[in-house]
Amino acid sequence: MCSHFYILDFILSFLDKYLSPSVSGAILKNMSIQEVLKEIRYWIDIEGVEAIGEGENCIIVFISAENEEIRKKIPTEYKGYPVKIEVSGIISTQ
Amino acid sequence: MNSKWVFHIGYATIALIMPGHPSEIISLTAFGSSSLLIIDIFYYLRYKISKKEVKMAILEGDYLKVAKVQEDNEEMLLAKENVVGVGTGHKIKDGKDTGEPSIVVFVSQKIDKALIKPNDLIPETVEKFKTDVIETGEIFAGTEGIEEKKEEEIGVEVLRQRIRPAKGGFSVGHYKITAGTIATCVYDLYPFPGIPPKYYILSNNHVLANSNDAKIGDPILQPGPYDGGSVPKDIIARLSRFVPIKFMKPGYAPCNYVDAAIAEGNFHELDREIYWIGYVKQVNSRPKVGDLVEKTGRTTNFTTGRIIALNATVNVNYGGGRVARFCRQIMTTCMSGPGDSGSLVCDIKEGAVGLLFAGSARVTVINSILYVQSLLHIRLHP
Numbered sequence: 353m354c355s356h357f358y359i360l361d362f363i364l365s366f367l368d369k370y371l372s373p374s375v376s377g378a379i380l381k382n383m384s385i386q387e388v389l390k391e392i393r394y395w396i397d398i399e400g401v402e403a404i405g406e407g408e409n410c411i412i413v414f415i416s417a418e419n420e421e422i423r424k425k426i427p428t429e430y431k432g433y434p435v436k437i438e439v440s441g442i443i444s445t446q
Numbered sequence: 447m448n449s450k451w452v453f454h455i456g457y458a459t460i461a462l463i464m465p466g467h468p469s470e471i472i473s474l475t476a477f478g479s480s481s482l483l484i485i486d487i488f489y490y491l492r493y494k495i496s497k498k499e500v501k502m503a504i505l506e507g508d509y510l511k512v513a514k515v516q517e518d519n520e521e522m523l524l525a526k527e528n529v530v531g532v533g534t535g536h537k538i539k540d541g542k543d544t545g546e547p548s549i550v551v552f553v554s555q556k557i558d559k560a561l562i563k564p565n566d567l568i569p570e571t572v573e574k575f576k577t578d579v580i581e582t583g584e585i586f587a588g589t590e591g592i593e594e595k596k597e598e599e600i601g602v603e604v605l606r607q608r609i610r611p612a613k614g615g616f617s618v619g620h621y622k623i624t625a626g627t628i629a630t631c632v633y634d635l636y637p638f639p640g641i642p643p644k645y646y647i648l649s650n651n652h653v654l655a656n657s658n659d660a661k662i663g664d665p666i667l668q669p670g671p672y673d674g675g676s677v678p679k680d681i682i683a684r685l686s687r688f689v690p691i692k693f694m695k696p697g698y699a700p701c702n703y704v705d706a707a708i709a710e711g712n713f714h715e716l717d718r719e720i721y722w723i724g725y726v727k728q729v730n731s732r733p734k735v736g737d738l739v740e741k742t743g744r745t746t747n748f749t750t751g752r753i754i755a756l757n758a759t760v761n762v763n764y765g766g767g768r769v770a771r772f773c774r775q776i777m778t779t780c781m782s783g784p785g786d787s788g789s790l791v792c793d794i795k796e797g798a799v800g801l802l803f804a805g806s807a808r809v810t811v812i813n814s815i816l817y818v819q820s821l822l823h824i825r826l827h828p
Contacts, residue, residue, distance in 0.1 A: 389757055396759050396771070397699075403811075405758030405777055408735040412755045414777070414809065438754075441806035444763040445652050445705070446745075446787040 381432030385411070388431050398425055402443050407436060414440035508547045515573045516549050523551055527566040527674075537578045548576040605721065605744045606673040612647065612682050612711070614720030614790055615742030617669035619653055620660055620685065621677050625670025626653030627744040629790035629801055630726060631718040632708065632824040645716050646708035646824065647683050649788030650803045654707035655688035657764055662686065666709040672785075673744070683711035689821045693768045694761070701759075701773035704813040704821055705787075705803040718826075722748040723792055726827050730797035731816055738794050739778055741802055743786030751781030751791075751810060753799075760811055762804045776800050776812040790815075790826075798826050 383391075385406050395404055395413060400422045403414040411433050415422050418439055428435055535550040551568050559567060568579055606617045606625070614630040629649055633642035647666065651657060654666055667675030668682035688707035692700040719725055722742045733739075733753055740750045755777040761769050782789065782805050789802040791812050800812035819825060 386757060389759070393759055393773075396761060402806075403755070403758050403760035403775075403777065403809075405755030405760075405775070406735070407755050412758075412777075414755075414758075414760075438808075440809045442763060443760055443804050443806045443809065443811060444765070445650075445657075445804050446782055446784045446802070446810075 383431050385409075385433055388433055392430060395426065398422060401426075402440050410434040410436050412436050412438055414438050414443075416440070416442045512547045512549060512575050515575055519549070519572050523549075523568070523572075526568065527562075535578065537576050546576065548578045550578045605742070605747060606669050608669055608675070608680060610682075611715050611717035612668045613717045614723070615744070615748075616721065617673040617675070617744040617785075618647060618649055618682070618788065619667055619670025619672070619675065620656045621665045621667055621671060621675075622656050622660070623653065623670065624672035625675075625744060625785050626650060627742075627786055627788040627802075628668070629788050630720055630798075630826060631711075631716040632826050635819070635823045635825050638825065644686070644710050645713045646686055646710050647716065648706070648708050648790070648801070648818070648822075648824065648826075650705045650801065651688045651691055651707045652705055652764065652803070653788045654685055654709050657768075658688075658690050660685055660688070666711075670744075682715060683709035686710040687822055691764070691770050693764070693770050699771045702770050703772065703774055703817040704801065705762075705770075705772070706801055706813060706818045706822055708822055708824060720790060720792075723790075724796055726790070726792065726798045727796040728798070729815055729819070729827055730793050730799045733776060733793065733799045737799075739781070739791050739799055740794060741781060741786070741789040741791045743782055743789035743802065745783045745785035746781070749781040750794075751778035753778050754809070758811070760804070762811065772804075772811070772813070774814060774817065776814060778810045778812065780805060780808050780810055782810045 388411065389404065389406060392404065392411070395401055400416050400419050401413060402416050405412050405414070411430060413426055413435060415437060416439075423437060426435060426437060535548060537544045537546040537548040549572050568577055570577060605615055605627075609616050612618070612628060612631075614628050616628050617625045618628045619625045626649055628647050632646050632648045634644055647654070647668075653670075654660075655664075662685055664685040665677050665681045666683040666685060667677065667680045669675040669680065674680075686708050689702075689704050691705060692702055694700075720742055723740060733756065735753050735756060737753045738750060739753060740748065742748045753776060758773075758775040758777050760772045760775050760777070762772055763769055776791075776799065778791070781791075782802055786805075787803050791799045791802050791810075793799055798815045800815045801818050802810060802812050804811040815826065
C-alpha cells in the first residue's frame with residue numbers, strides 16, 4: 353500500500369519538475385479553492401498581508417504596500433491555483 | 447525666518463495626522479479637542495516632545511505670535527463644520543503670497559457664505575491676525591484617492607440631512623459616534639409569513655453600537671452626530687441587537703463574519719427604499735467575482751464597483767490599535783469612503799449582496815448579506 357504512495361509521489365514530483373506549472377497544477381488541483389484558502393489562512397499573519405481571498409480561478413493576496421520581502425514569502429502558485437498579489441493599502445472601518 | 451518652515455508647520459497639523467485611522471480623521475473634524483489630543487500624542491510619540499515645544503523651536507517673531515494665537519483658537523476653529531485643519535502660514539490674496547503671517551484654515555470645501563450657518567463662518571481675523579481659507583478636500587489616511595474623493599464630495603449634503611421617514615443611504619449613528627449610513631430597513635426573520643413585531647434600521651455595529659461600546663436601548667440619531675444629529679430631537683431608533691466584534695489579541699485571532707447591528711424604530715418613520723437604488727428585489731446569495739455592484743452611502747453617494755474576491759479573510763483596523771479579523775468577506779474595487787459604513791451593496795438588479803463596513807484607497811470590504819440576516823435574525827426581502 354505504502355509503495356503506491358511512493359510511486360504517486362514520484363510521478364507528481366516528476367510532473368512538477370519537468371512539466372509547466374499549469375499542467376502539473378491541473379493535475380494537482382484536487383482540492384477546491386475553498387479548501388485551499390482554509391489551508392493558507394495563516395498567510396494573513398505575514399506582516400504586510402491585509403487579506404486573502406478567492407479570485408477568478410486564483411488566490412488573491414492583498415498587501416498593505418509593495419514589498420519584495422512579502423513577494424518572496426508567497427508562492428506564485430499553490431496546489432495548482434495561481435496566486436496573485438494586489439496592493440490594497442491598510443484596510444480600516446469606514 | 448525661512449518661510450518654508452512656516453508652511454511646514456502650517457501643514458503639520460494635517461500632514462502628521464494622515465497616517466492615522468479614518469475614524470480618527472473624522473473625529474478630527476468633529477471634535478476639536480479630541481483631534482488636538484491625537485496631534486499631541488503623535489508629537490509626543492514621534493518627537494518625544496510636545497507640539498508646543500516643536501513650534502517654539504522653529505518659529506520666531508510674528509510667526510510665533512500667530513502660532514500662539516492659532517494654538518489658543520485651534521479648538522474653536524476645528525469645531526466649525528467643514529474645517530479639517532488649522533495652521534500658520536501666509537495670507538494668499540488673488541493667488542499671490544502676500545508674505546503676511548496669518549492663520550491658515552483648511553476646509554473640505556469652499557462654500558458660499560450665504561449657505562454657512564453663522565456659527566460655522568470662519569472669522570476674517572482672529573485676535574488681529576488675518577485668516578486664510580484653503581480648500582483641501584476631506585483628509586484621509588494616505589494620499590491615494592484624495593482627488594477622486596474631492597469629485598465625489600459634490601452634492602454630499604443631501605444624504606447628511608435629516609429625513610423622515612428615514613431611507614437607506616442616509617446618515618445615521620449611535621449618539622457617541624460620528625456618522626455612518628443606513629443600509630435599509632428590515633424586520634424580524636420570524637414569524638414569516640405573519641405580522642412582524644418590530645421594524646429596524648440596519649447598519650454596522652461600529653455605526654449603531656459604537657464598536658461594542660453601547661447598551662441596548664441607546665439612542666440612534668438620524669442624521670448622525672457629525673452631520674448635526676442631536677438627542678433628543680433626531681432620535682430615529684433605539685439600539686436593539688448587535689453582533690459583538692471579537693478583537694485580536696496576541697495569540698488570539700478569532701474570525702468575525704459581520705460588523706452588523708439593528709435599531710428598532712417606529713414603522714411610520716422607516717422607509718426601506720434606498721436613495722438612488724430603490725427597493726431591494728431579492729437577496730443575492732451567490733455573488734461572483736467580476737459582478738458589478740452598487741451602493742448609496744452618506745459620504746461618496748451613489749457608486750459602483752466590481753467584485754474582486756470572495757471568501758476573503760481580512761484584518762480590519764478599528765482605531766486605537768484594535769484590529770479584528772473577518773472571514774468569508776466579499777471584496778470589491780474601491781467604491782466607498784469614511785462614513786459610508788453600513789451601506790447596503792446590491793447587484794445591478796437590486797439584489798442585496800452585503801453590508802459595507804471597511805475599505806482602503808484601493809478596496810472595499812463587505813459582509814455577506816446571508817451572514818447578516820442569519821446572525822441578526824432579520825429579513826430584508828420580501
